Every structure is written in C-alpha cells, then in structure tokens.
Amino acid sequence: MLEHCRAGDEVAWAQLVAQHERYVYAICTRGYSLGAADAEDVFQEAFVRTWHQLDRIPDEPALRAWLGQVTRRLCIDRLRALKRTRPEADAGMDQPAPGDQLGDIERALDVHAALAGLCDEHREVLDRFFCQDHSYAQISVDLDIAMGTVASRISRGLAGLREHVDADG
Amino acid sequence: MADLLDASLRELLDRTAAPGDPASGGVAAATACAMAAGLVTMAARSSVETWDEAAGIAAQALRLQARASELVPIAADAFAAAISALRPGEGLVRDGALGPALDAAADVPLRVCSLAADVAELASHTAAHAADDVRPDAVVAAGLATAAAYAAAHLVSVNLAVTGDDPRRQHADAATSAAREARDRAQTVEGPR
Numbered sequence: 001m002l003e004h005c006r007a008g009d010e011v012a013w014a015q016l017v018a019q020h021e022r023y024v025y026a027i028c029t030r031g032y033s034l035g036a037a038d039a040e041d042v043f044q045e046a047f048v049r050t051w052h053q054l055d056r057i058p059d060e061p062a063l064r065a066w067l068g069q070v071t072r073r074l075c076i077d078r079l080r081a082l083k084r085t086r087p088e089a090d091a092g093m094d095q096p097a098p099g100d101q102l103g104d105i106e107r108a109l110d111v112h113a114a115l116a117g118l119c120d121e122h123r124e125v126l127d128r129f130f131c132q133d134h135s136y137a138q139i140s141v142d143l144d145i146a147m148g149t150v151a152s153r154i155s156r157g158l159a160g161l162r163e164h165v166d167a168d169g
Numbered sequence: 170m171a172d173l174l175d176a177s178l179r180e181l182l183d184r185t186a187a188p189g190d191p192a193s194g195g196v197a198a199a200t201a202c203a204m205a206a207g208l209v210t211m212a213a214r215s216s217v218e219t220w221d222e223a224a225g226i227a228a229q230a231l232r233l234q235a236r237a238s239e240l241v242p243i244a245a246d247a248f249a250a251a252i253s254a255l256r257p258g259e260g261l262v263r264d265g266a267l268g269p270a271l272d273a274a275a276d277v278p279l280r281v282c283s284l285a286a287d288v289a290e291l292a293s294h295t296a297a298h299a300a301d302d303v304r305p306d307a308v309v310a311a312g313l314a315t316a317a318a319y320a321a322a323h324l325v326s327v328n329l330a331v332t333g334d335d336p337r338r339q340h341a342d343a344a345t346s347a348a349r350e351a352r353d354r355a356q357t358v359e360g361p362r
Contacts, residue, residue, distance in 0.1 A: 129229065129232070130232060133236060135283050135284070135286070135287050136286075136287045136290050136291075137283070137286065137287075137343075137344070137347065147290065147347070148290075148294070150290075151222075151225075151226060151229060151290065151291055151294050152222060152294075154225060154229055155221075155222040155224075155225025155226055155228075155229070156222075156225070157225075158224070158225040158228055159221075159224075159225060
C-alpha cells in the first residue's frame with residue numbers, strides 16, 4: 001500500500017488514511033485533550049506532512065510510529081500556541097501525554113480492530129458484557145441463550161479476541 | 170464518601186460499626202459482592218492449567234468486581250442523600266427531593282442485587298470446573314454473593330416502601346432467586362476428582 005501511495009495512487013492513500021485515522025484522532029483528543037476543531041487541524045496537518053514525506057518512511061510497520069510521532073509533535077505545538085492566545089488554558093496541557101497513556105490508546109485501537117474480526121455471536125456478547133455492562137440475565141434474554149452458557153460464550157469470545165490481537169502483533 | 174475504596178480494612182470495619190452511619194447496609198452488600206467476585210477471580214486464575222475457559226472467566230469476574238467496587242461509594246452517597254431528604258421540614262416539603270432521593274437509594278441496591286446474581290452464577294460455573302484446591306473458594310464466593318443479593322434486595326424493599334409497588338422489587342426478587350439457585354448448584358458440585 002505504501003508503494004502505491006508513493007506512486008500517487010489516491011485510492012491507496014484513502015485506504016492508508018482510513019487505516020490510521022482513529023489512531024491519529026485518538027492521540028489528539030484522548031492523548032492531548034484537544035478540542036474538536038484543533039484536533040481536526042492537527043489531524044489534517046499530520047496526514048499532509050506524511051503525504052509529503054512518504055519517501056522517508058521505510059515500510060508500513062514504520063508508518064504507525066511515524067504518524068504517532070508527527071501527531072504528538074503537532075499536538076504539543078498546538079497546545080503551546082493555544083497557551084499563548086489563551087493564557088487561562090490548563091498549564092498541564094503543555095506536557096506531552098505519558099508514554100503509557102498513548103500505549104493504552106494503541107492497545108485499545110488494536111482490540112477494537114480485533115473485535116471487528118470476531119464472529120457476530122462473540123462480538124455481540126463481548127460488547128454487551130464489557131462495553132454496555134449488561135447482566136448475564138439480560139444477555140440471556142436478549143440473545144435467547146441459556147443463562148448457564150453466557151459466561152462460557154464470553155470466555156470463548158475473549159479467547160478469539162486474544163488470537164486476533166496476538167496475530168496482529 | 171469516595172474515600173471508602175481507599176480505606177483500610179480496619180477503617181472500613183470501624184465505619185460499619187459506627188452508629189448513625191446510614192450507608193452501612195448498602196456498603197456492606199456492595200463490598201461483599203466485590204469480595205465474592207475476587208474469590209471467583211482467584212479460583213479461575215488458579216485453574217488455568219486444567220480449564221480452558223479459566224482466563225476468560227477470571228476476566229469476567231474482575232469486571233464484575235470493578236462494577237461492584239464502583240457501587241461502594243455510590244451506595245454511601247445515595248443513602249446519605251435519602252436520609253437527608255427524609256429529615257422533617259427539609260427536602261420533602263421544600264423542593265420535593267424525597268422521591269428522587271429514594272429512587273436513587275433504591276436503584277443502587279438493585280444494581281448490587283443484579284451484580285450479586287451474576288457473581289453467584291459465575292461462582293457456580295467456576296465451582297463446577299475449578300481446580301480441586303480452589304473449588305471451596307468458588308463455593309464460598311457463591312454463598313457470599315447470594316448473601317449480598319439478599320441484603321441488597323431487602324434494601325430495595327425498604328427504600329421502595331414509601332413509594333409503593335414498583336417493578337424494581339420484582340427485579341430484585343428475581344435476581345435473589347437466581348443467586349440462590351446458583352449457590353445451591355455450587356454446593357452440590359462433587360468434591361475432589
């Protein structure tokens with residue numbers, strides 16, 4: 001895909017953006033707490049800079065690290081600029097997000113991508129239990145499965161999720 | 170009341186024994202539910218060598234424990250608000266705060282009751298598959314969770330007594346029955362194989 005982007009393939013570029021847009025946006029909003037407008041500006045600039053420097057990115061595994069680094073720098077620059085124009089802005093925002101916080105964002109996105117690879121049965125039950133905090137009784141009624149098998153189905157879903165996450169590295 | 174989660178066991182026990190603390194029953198029920206979930210987590214983690222589902226069961230038990238732990242300070246706050254609204258001449262007359270306050274006070278134990286039923290179910294499932302040396306802990310967890318369900322259901326009834334019949338009372342009764350059935354199944358699981 002990277003080669004196609006370097007050749008000017010707009011379809012490939014759109015795919016690249018789609019693949020990494022959640023990651024970049026999460027850094028802006030959750031890593032550095034940028035507002036929607038500022039996050040959008042940084043988002044655009046990050047991909048513009050990446051487009052112009054595709055030749056410097058050796059391969060696709062390096063692309064994610066590249067995008068993360070560029071985005072973080074742009075977020076810090078944006079926060080500094082905001083602090084100059086709005087001195088009342090929280091001084092803590094001038095600090096880069098801790099490495100483990102950005103690591104959490106990456107892991108969350110990996111899990112989100114892996115969820116998409118699960119069968120509907122497993123994805124549904126994991127979403128209901130872990131994301132929506134549904135009880136076993138509610139899951140049993142809503143999905144018409146025996147109460148005694150809800151926990152087992154969730155366990156199998158988690159095992160499948162683990163396989164997907166581990167496979168993606 | 171958020172500091173309850175950071176209190177030592179000694180402090181928590183002392184607060185439970187202190188007269189005039191209206192949150193004791195709800196806090197105790199939520200705490201018992203969280204402890205039961207912890208026991209299930211331990212039993213599952215100790216059984217990963219012999220039980221394929223163990224890791225997944227441990228993850229679920231941890232999630233249930235987190236939900237129950239979150240309810241500990243919420244239970245304390247909700248009951249404190251209800252007691253405040255019941256003071257003669259305040260709330261009740263001034264701004265009609267009694268209904269919402271009691272609603273919140275009933276909602277929290279209802280959530281504890283539902284959680285406890287889930288923990289009992291998971292404990293029963295774990296008792297049937299856990300390693301021999303930790304099976305008794307899973308059975309204990311089922312009993313503890315069922316006690317938490319009964320306690321929370323009683324608090325639901327108490328808080329709804331002022332407002333009359335409410336489907337939440339039926340929900341609490343159903344959760345309590347489910348917990349009891351799960352506990353009974355856990356207690357009939359065969360001993361060491």
